[in-house]
Amino acid sequence: MSEDLPPWEKAREEFVAQWGSLGTQWGINRTMAMIHALLMTSPRPMNTDEVMERLQISRGNAHTNLKELVSWNLVRMAPKKGERREYFEAEKDIWKIFVTISRERKRREIEPAIQLLRDCALRTRDEPNGPGRDFHQQMRDLEEFLSFGVKVADTVVSMKHASALQWAMRLLG
Amino acid sequence: MSEDLPPWEKAREEFVAQWGSLGTQWGINRTMAMIHALLMTSPRPMNTDEVMERLQISRGNAHTNLKELVSWNLVRMAPKKGERREYFEAEKDIWKIFVTISRERKRREIEPAIQLLRDCALRTRDEPNGPGRDFHQQMRDLEEFLSFGVKVADTVVSMKHASALQWAMRLLG
DNA sequence: TCATATTTTCAATTAAAACTGAAAATTCCG
């Protein structure tokens, strides 16, 4: 499978495999993380068959996860002139990747949580005292923290890489 | 199961259940997230049997996930005088929760990734040009970004809540 | 020490998620 690869490709294989394992800890499915790693380190766009071949996975699996990556805006389709089938390429700029992932996680994970906390706070707003009141306050505190975090993240994410860097450097001392 | 609860407890049940679902998206197992939600909103420490009863789960499951939460430092044991069995309580301060989760995720998820990237960069440091060189550079860029992120996070996390707030406010305008 | 309360472990089971492969649908072009 990997007997005649140039030396850097060996390191790449290691990277792809390990990135897959790490991904599972982040709640990302292994194949999706591996395809992402593969495309991030690919010198040129790849098509579905190349991905299947390289990772030894089925067409359905490759297809599903490629589309999932596209829906995360981490991968885009790269049409090739005179080629009918679809080629895919990943964003390689780490700042852009960071911005994209932040946006998606906010939308998919943080905002629903904020919604839940608001709902729970609302439902207990008339609790006069005791545990009910504490619960209400806890919901508000959590909601406030997440909302504030979102604001900070929005600000950072809207910056250019260089500005964000400069700003962070100032924080560091 | 929940027919005679005071009104705020209804909201709490909703919170616990939903927090469990949200947890799965974060790669956290549902039961662990639910126990955490339950303890975060508990007026007092709870023992294993109370958790089992409340969430309708087995002893083994309750035990495993309580210990896992303790290992994350999100829950601590709260010995009760004159009581032999163990009581558990969760940290309720959102800033402390944030700091704890940041530390743990760094240790468990970011640092292994940095290690992998360093390793891959090292293995390709002699690549002269072309794709091998690009791969090497990509590994270094990713590593640098994560390491820098860790530094920023370390700084923020070492601050008092009020200082962090003040600092973030300045960023927001 | 012995009986009892409690915690811990773990083999077996169940549930959830991921994956396959082939059929169906779609697209493209002569």
Added chain:
DNA sequence: CGGAATTTTCAGTTTTAATTGAAAATATGA
């Protein structure tokens, strides 16, 4: 229109993760 190339779907299967429940281990204190 055909029909070949390609993408998409999805029922069935496999793999992985979570959960149960009871036995084993440990702690307590009479």
